[in-house]
Amino acid sequence: DTGVSQDPRHKITKRGQNVTFRCDPISEHNRLYWYRQTLGQGPEFLTYFQNEAQLEKSRLLSDRFSAERPKGSFSTLEIQRTEQGDSAMYLCASSYNSGGREGYTFGSGTRLTVV
Amino acid sequence: AQTVTQSQPEMSVQEAETVTLSCTYDTSESDYYLFWYKQPPSRQMILVIRQEAYKQQNATENRFSVNFQKAAKSFSLKISDSQLGDAAMYFCARYNNNDMRFGAGTRLTVKP
Numbered sequence: 001d002t003g004v005s006q007d008p009r010h011k012i013t014k015r016g017q018n019v020t021f022r023c024d025p026i027s028e029h030n031r032l033y034w035y036r037q038t039l040g041q042g043p044e045f046l047t048y049f050q051n052e053a054q055l056e057k058s059r060l061l062s063d064r065f066s067a068e069r070p071k072g073s074f075s076t077l078e079i080q081r082t083e084q085g086d087s088a089m090y091l092c093a094s095s096y097n098s099g100g101r102e103g104y105t106f107g108s109g110t111r112l113t114v115v
Numbered sequence: 116a117q118t119v120t121q122s123q124p125e126m127s128v129q130e131a132e133t134v135t136l137s138c139t140y141d142t143s144e145s146d147y148y149l150f151w152y153k154q155p156p157s158r159q160m161i162l163v164i165r166q167e168a169y170k171q172q173n174a175t176e177n178r179f180s181v182n183f184q185k186a187a188k189s190f191s192l193k194i195s196d197s198q199l200g201d202a203a204m205y206f207c208a209r210y211n212n213n214d215m216r217f218g219a220g221t222r223l224t225v226k227p
Contacts, residue, residue, distance in 0.1 A: 004159075033215070042119075042206050042217030043160075056213065091160070100210035101148050101167075106160040 004107035006092050012113045013082055020078045021110045025094030032075050033104060034067055035091040036060065043091055049075060050097070082114045119209050121218035128197045129226050135182075136192045136221045138207030145169075147211035149183065149190045154204040154220075163205070166190065199225050 005024040013019050025032045031050050035043035046065070047057045051072035061067075064082075069075040079086055089111050093104035119140045128134035140149070147168045154160040166174045166183050173181050178198075182191045194201055202225045207218040 040124075040219070042121075042208075042219050044217075045215070048213070099213055100215045103148075103150050103152075103162040103165055103210075104215060105162075106152075108159040 004092055004094055004105050006090075006107035006110050008110055009108065010111045010113075012115060015084060015114055016081055018078065018080045019082060019112065020076055021090055021092075021112075022074060022076050023092030023107060024074045025092070026105055027073075028096070029094035029105070030072075030097040031095045031099065032069055033093045033095070034075070034077050035093065037089040037091055037109070038087075046077075046090075079112075082112075084114045087112055087114045119207055119216050119218040121205075121207055121221050123221045124219070125222045125224070127224040127226060128194070128201075130197055130199060132197055133193060133195045134197055134223065136194075136205050136207075136223070138190045138192070138218055140188050140190060140207070140209045142188070142209060142211060144211045147209055149181075150208040150210065150215075151179070151181070151190075151192045152206045152208060152217075153201075154206065156203070160206065164192065194223075197225050199227060201225050 007022045033048040034046040037043045045058050046061050047067050049069040064080045067077045089109045091109045092107045095104050149166040151163040152160045153163045164176045164179050178195045180193045204220045206220045
């Protein structure tokens with residue numbers, strides 16, 4: 001297991017287009033988290049899954065955002081009708097079922113640029 | 116809002132010297148966990164050190180140690196014998212009730 005993988009590393013898209021990111025967590029980890037990080041800021045929580053169930057969504061996750069984890073393994077984050085304000089680093093993390101007590105393992109992120 | 120505050124946007128240290136990064140947090144819970152994460156440029160965030168709030172003893176990991184002041188809700192990170200590879204963004208984080216919340220980060224520069 002090579003850790004948390006995210007694909008793609010970089011994505012440039014035109015405003016109004018849809019984009020989809022993928023995250024493959026550590027295989028033993030039940031929980032998967034999505035965060036957004038803008039320049040000069042710390043990561044902000046978007047949503048998390050326990051197995052295939054999406055248990056919490058932040059108010060930051062507008063109707064244009066949707067996340068899935070269909071088989072409790074990998075997850076996708078889709079942004080529809082992208083806006084320039086969506087430009088950010090999107091981070092995925094995973095943890096054991098005990099939640100974050102042991103800390104999260106992060107992926108390298110997907111950097112989205114909306115032009 | 117339960118927040119995490121890092122009051123130092125940038126810090127610098129001379130190689131081999133010691134530097135302390137500050138963090139304060141807010142929580143109404145008695146059971147929580149505190150972390151320092153390191154994010155090198157264009158690389159993934161990695162866990163540096165972890166502290167359980169119910170433990171009075173300060174955590175230590177090699178050259179990294181914390182000063183945990185529970186009553187003051189303060190959680191500073193001390194890096195001893197700083198190395199060039201320590202240069203990165205450092206984020207303080209607080210975890211409780213399935214909520215991991217991060218500070219805005221401190222950019223650490225290490226001068227040779």
